[in-house]
Amino acid sequence: MSDNDSTLAQFDVAGAERLERIYLTPDVVRQREQIFQLLDARAGMHALDSGCGPGLTSLALAQAVGDAGQVDAIDIAPPMLQLAARRCSAHPNVRFHQADVLQLPFSHGVFEVALATQVYEYVADIDAALVELARVMKPGAQVLLVDTDWESCVWACRDEARMRRVMEGWSQHIPHPQLPRTLIQRMQRAGFVDVQVDTIPLVNTAYSQDTYSGGMMGFIASFVGGLPDYGPQLVADWQADVTRMHEAGGYFSASTVTCSWPASLDANAGTTTRRSSGSRHSKPHH
Numbered sequence: 001m002s003d004n005d006s007t008l009a010q011f012d013v014a015g016a017e018r019l020e021r022i023y024l025t026p027d028v029v030r031q032r033e034q035i036f037q038l039l040d041a042r043a044g045m046h047a048l049d050s051g052c053g054p055g056l057t058s059l060a061l062a063q064a065v066g067d068a069g070q071v072d073a074i075d076i077a078p079p080m081l082q083l084a085a086r087r088c089s090a091h092p093n094v095r096f097h098q099a100d101v102l103q104l105p106f107s108h109g110v111f112e113v114a115l116a117t118q119v120y121e122y123v124a125d126i127d128a129a130l131v132e133l134a135r136v137m138k139p140g141a142q143v144l145l146v147d148t149d150w151e152s153c154v155w156a157c158r159d160e161a162r163m164r165r166v167m168e169g170w171s172q173h174i175p176h177p178q179l180p181r182t183l184i185q186r187m188q189r190a191g192f193v194d195v196q197v198d199t200i201p202l203v204n205t206a207y208s209q210d211t212y213s214g215g216m217m218g219f220i221a222s223f224v225g226g227l228p229d230y231g232p233q234l235v236a237d238w239q240a241d242v243t244r245m246h247e248a249g250g251y252f253s254a255s256t257v258t259c260s261w262p263a264s265l266d267a268n269a270g271t272t273t274r275r276s277s278g279s280r281h282s283k284p285h286h
Contacts, residue, residue, distance in 0.1 A: 016079035020054040022215035049073035051119030055084025062091040074099040117146040121179040130190035134269035150177040156252035169224035180258035191269020192262035207246040213253035
């Protein structure tokens with residue numbers, strides 16, 4: 001992926017490693033720990049890591065289910081799978097697959113726990129993908145979906161209209177930039193019932209490349225700067241505005257992920273005929 005790509009459909013090695021560095025920042029590590037507190041993955045379970053990225057969630061699942069358990073991890077981007085396989089090389093209970101969430105390469109009803117961190121917001125045909133997810137889950141399985149409403153992602157700026165314009169351009173990289181607003185209903189239609197929701201904020205009050213907001217600024221600038229109706233001057237002015245806020249001691253950035261999970265799975269979940277369209281994009285998932 002070059003800095004001026006107008007799609008995040010795939011990552012090259014450099015792009016995957018760049019995103020991995022963001023996921024390893026201390027604030028994202030803490031957020032990931034909070035996410036795992038919502039997931040009761042236990043020894044001996046069979047777990048699915050859907051959209052595994054560089055394997056940070058795969059590793060955590062492998063440690064949770066132990067040697068008696070099994071983790072199957074999928075991603076659509078080979079460079080991400082390479083990073084993930086290297087990270088989990090000491091854990092033979094993790095298997096990696098290049099696969100799409102619309103066509104999971106697994107039998108019906110095999111998983112007891114599933115995690116997808118910022119995956120389904122990138123799926124064009126999300127309703128079909130949720131039916132497919134339900135198909136591979138056992139009755140009573142745990143499913144935790146983590147997604148961002150990108151309108152919750154803000155930086156303090158003197159020119160707030162320009163910041164909103166930049167984020168408007170960024171939202172074009174994703175089919176469902178406000179997915180959490182409709183995910184409960186979508187999950188219910190797919191057969192997940194008693195869906196619960198929680199939010200986890202991430203706040204930075206100082207600029208650093210070792211923070212989520214510092215790393216994401218570069219990703220956003222690269223993408224939006226390459227869009228014909230936005231361009232590099234817009235993002236350069238935005239970045240300069242944020243820099244001035246930092247120099248004046250007023251740096252502030254916040255974003256929120258929404259965690260959705262079902263208390264149970266309907267007996268008929270996953271039996272709807274699967275549609276085949278709209279492969280998902282690779283993405284900035286944690």
